[in-house]
Amino acid sequence: MTPDDLDAVLALQQRCYGVGFLERREAFAAKLAATEGLGCCWMVAREGEPLAYVVSLPVCEATLPALDAPRCERPAKPTLLYLHDMAVAPEARSLGLAARLLARLRERAQALGLARIGLVAVQGSVPYWQRRGFVEAAEMSKGLVAKLASFGAEARFLSCDQ
Numbered sequence: 001m002t003p004d005d006l007d008a009v010l011a012l013q014q015r016c017y018g019v020g021f022l023e024r025r026e027a028f029a030a031k032l033a034a035t036e037g038l039g040c041c042w043m044v045a046r047e048g049e050p051l052a053y054v055v056s057l058p059v060c061e062a063t064l065p066a067l068d069a070p071r072c073e074r075p076a077k078p079t080l081l082y083l084h085d086m087a088v089a090p091e092a093r094s095l096g097l098a099a100r101l102l103a104r105l106r107e108r109a110q111a112l113g114l115a116r117i118g119l120v121a122v123q124g125s126v127p128y129w130q131r132r133g134f135v136e137a138a139e140m141s142k143g144l145v146a147k148l149a150s151f152g153a154e155a156r157f158l159s160c161d162q
Contacts (some may be wrong), residue, residue, distance in 0.1 A: 001027060001041040001053060008043065008050040016087040020152060021122055023068045023085075031055050031065065031084060034072035040081070040108060044097055051092040054101050055085040058112055061141055067120075080116040080159065081109040102132060105121035109162055118159040120151050126158065134158035 001009070006025050013022060035041055035057050042050050044052040050126050057065070058078035065072045065084065083105060121129050126136070137157045140148070148155050 001032065001043045001055070003032060004135070005043045005050075006032075007124065008045075009053050012050050012053060012087050012089060013085075018123060021067065024070075026066075027068045028055065029136070030070060030072045031057055034074045038112065040094075040112075044094075044101070044103070050089070051095070052086070052097045052101060054083070054105060056057050056081050056105055056108070057082050058082070058114060061144045064118070064144065064147055068149045078112075078114060080118045081105065081112060081114045082151070083117060083119040106162060110134040115162050116159050117162065120148060121156045121158050122151055122154070124154070126156050128159060129158050135160065135162040155156075 006028055007026055010025060031039055038058065040056040040058065043050060052081060057072060058075070058080070059065075059082045060075045060077070060079045063073040063075045063078075066084055082105050086098065086101055088151065105117060109115075119129065121134075135158060137159060140157060148157055
């Protein structure tokens with residue numbers, strides 16, 4: 001994914017998320033800049049039509065970005081690959097793209113030397129992620145709790161070991 005893909009990302013985001021979860025172009029651009037050269041963000045298209053995307057970042061709990069964060073920090077020693085956003089167009093949900101993107105994300109985490117993947121589950125997606133091996137954190141730092149609040153009261157931080 002490159003900055004040239006941001007219009008497609010924003011359009012797909014609007015089709016997949018409720019109003020409270022939409023992020024501005026600046027937030028996506030910050031994530032792309034923080035992961036430049038790491039191969040952590042991808043766009044899937046068919047015949048030029050965007051079908052899905054993934055935005056992930058190597059982070060520590062302290063550097064995990066809040067929703068719509070205008071800046072992202074690239075830590076010197078990340079502890080997990082954070083799946084910030086994965087969206088699949090409604091008409092493409094039967095194609096197995098989410099499973100393939102998650103498999104690629106696991107491969108990327110291993111290539112980066114990160115033993116854990118973390119994410120914030122929203123819009124009732126906790127059961128979906130639990131079926132894929134993610135579990136809710138038993139304890140969280142105050143900083144992580146504060147950032148999680150930016151995603152809404154029902155948001156949950158989940159992670160899985162590789």
